[in-house]
Amino acid sequence: MSLRPIEDVSDELGLSRAHLRPHGLHKAKVELAAIGAPRGKLVAVSAITPTPAGEGKTTVSVALAMGLRRLGVSAVPCLREPSLGPVFGIKGGGTGGGRATVEPQTAINLHFTGDIHAVGAAHNLLAALVDNALHFGGPCRIDPRFVTWPRVLDVNDRALRDVVVGLGGEGVTRQARFEITAASEVMAALCLAESLADLKVRLGRLVVGRDAAGEDVTAADIGATEAMAALLADALRPNLVQTVEGGPALVHGGPFANIAHGCSSSLATRLAMTHADVAITEGGFGFDLGGEKLLDIKCRAAGIWPSLVLVVATLRALKWHGGVKKGAAGDPDQAALRAGLANLDAHLDAIGEFGLPAMVALNRFEGDPESELDVVRAHCEARGVEVALCDGFARGGEGAEALAGRVWDAIGDVEPPAPRFLYALDASYPEKIEAIATRVYGADGVDLDRDARRALERFDARSPGLPVCVAKTYRSLSDDRSKRGRPTGFRVQVRDARLSAGAGFVVALLGDVMTMPGLPHEPAALSVRVLDDGTIRGLMSGE
Structure with a gap:
């Protein structure tokens, strides 16, 4: 596979090379000055409730962008950066799959441009400054019993969920915890910030604990804001890469959707909407998590709104929701499929609460029976919801042209609906x-x-x-x-x-949701290998 020079990808998107900060041959940072008034449409990609059988939101998002590009429509997928936790845990890499990926895969799945490491460093610098204030004292007078700021690590490690720090006679001994970096509030602040100045304001507001009087102590009280901003200044710039077919893609930010707001950065989405006809962004997991937060949190804060919500589903996942076991999800079973459609209906109903049109993308697996695809088509048509197959995993952009055509027909000449949120901000x-x-x-x-x-x-x-x-x-x-x-x-x-x-x-x-995941019985890390020529294999699931 031959990748295009990142400068050529930038030219296709209409970016000035003066705004490009290359990181090697195939990835680059983009200056915030390249962001202007949005001209393009926004498509939000979500999914039914995740299952062990898989749904493929990222694969469909990338395939849709490639399909639109084949139709002459400028489209940019805006994706989150993969966390090393899932990469080496249960999921593997997060750059799509098959012939619908963003590249360079290995670099993106590992250290990429260093953004997640920068978030971890800034977060842990604040933790160190908190403990330093406890050790030496200071004007903020934080109470060691009420320190709430954890430390973070971008690896799944259940042994660090609850720890004791300050042993060995140095510092104040207290109970503490680690979270995964994707759950860091610094990550969320970075992804929702509108500028460097806004990021500084957000960093200063970070609450690290309380004093003896019960008043909040913040990062600004500790004096950490400017040093944290210094670590994050480059990470704030969106990352430009390319799809496997050479079209532009933006991969920036990485909060999880089950323990954070689960969306790529607002800046990357606004950059795509400035320069492309269509920006395609996804909310993590199902619509109940990443989709709802994309609308109620990210879009509300950024002042943007989608024209369409694309709901990704597979026959296997629907049958799993209909009661079959994972190993049997690929077997024909129309009864289970019909039962599982209730989960799809729940998400379509939830999208309707926001006043948004929905479309279903059926992510096709090899061997999917046509008769079962017809069951889903008939069900969606009865609801008045359009449905289209996506064969991007096997056929790349060509396999998503039909889906892309349906999407463009639905949004191309139509203004997005007025924003409608689930609740008013002045509610309790x-x-x-x-x-x-x-x-x-x-x-x-x-x-x-x-x-x-x-x-x-x-x-x-x-x-x-x-x-x-x-x-x-x-x-x-x-x-x-x-x-x-x-x-x-x-x-x-x-x-x-x-x-x-x-x-x-x-x-x-x-419930019992964890902010520091653990590794599974057989971690994906055990399948990773480095060949003699330095090529890394095993980062992607099933590789």
């Missing part, structure tokens, strides 16, 4: 959580544990007017990962809540 935080749980998850209501109730009352009094970012399992519409399909007759339980003042939202923690 329990009311916002209730709106998400009942209108998106299908819950009967919300139960607040004592810690959650107290925290939300404090946030309503001291930090009102922020959106809510729900942290919950991605395996179910409910907060119980064992409930497949479209659960009914359930309530969700909020066990705690955290203020992410720097990111600009309140996090509601549901």
Whole structure:
């Protein structure tokens, strides 16, 4: 495979070379001065509830961009940077699959341009400055009993979920924790920032703990803002790469959608909308997580709105939601398929709550029976929802031309609808959580544990007017990962809540969701190998 020089990719997008900061031959940073008023349309890519059988949002996003390019439409996928946690954990690389990938794959899946490492360094610098303030004292007088700022690492490591720091006679001994870098509030602040000045404001607002009087202590109180901004200044610039067919792609930022807001950076999306006819961005996991947060958090903050939501589904995933086991998901089973369509319906109904049109992209697997594809087509047509096959994994952009044509027909000459959010920002935080749980998850209501109730009352009094970012399992519409399909007759339980003042939202923690994942029984890391010529193999699932 021969990749184009990144300067040629930049020229195709209409970027000035003066705004390009190459990192080698095939990737580059783009100066923020290249971002202007949006002219292009935005397509939000989401999916049904994730399953072990796989859905392929990134593959479809890349294939759609390549298909549109073949039709003469300038299109740019805006994707998140892969975290080393999933790369070496259970999922493998995050650059698409088959003949629908962004390149250079190996570089993107590993260190790329250093953005995630910069986020980790800035986050941990603040943690070190907090402990330094505890050791020497200072004007902020943070109470060691109420330090809330963790440390981060971009590797899954369950042994670091709860730790004790300050042993050995140096520093203040206290209980602490590690989170994965993708869950860092610094990552969320970077991805939602509109400029370097805005990033500094967000960094200064980061709450690291409380003093003895119960008042919040921030990064600005510690004096960390400028040093953190210095570490993040280059990471704030979007990353330009290319699809496997040579079209432009932007890969920037990497928050998870189950424990953060799950979207690539606002700056990358605005850059794509400035220069392309269509920007294609995805929200992590199913629409109930990344999709809802894309709209209620990212689009609200950035002042942008999609023209269409594309929901990715596969026959195998639908049958899994219909009750079959993973190993049998590829077998013909129309009864399970019809039962699993309830999960698709739930997500389509949730999209309707935002007043947005939806289209279903059926990500085709080899051997998918035509009769089962017809079942999904008929079901969607009965709902008045358009459906198109995507064969991008096997055939690249050519396999997505039909989907691309349907998408362009739907949005090309149509103005995007007016933004409609699930809740008003002046609603209370329990009311916002209730709106998400009942209108998106299908819950009967919300139960607040004592810690959650107290925290939300404090946030309503001291930090009102922020959106809510729900942290919950991605395996179910409910907060119980064992409930497949479209659960009914359930309530969700909020066990705690955290203020992410720097990111600009309140996090509601549901169930037993972990902010530091563990490695599986057979980590993907065990399949990675380096050949004698330095070529790295095994980063992608199934490679």
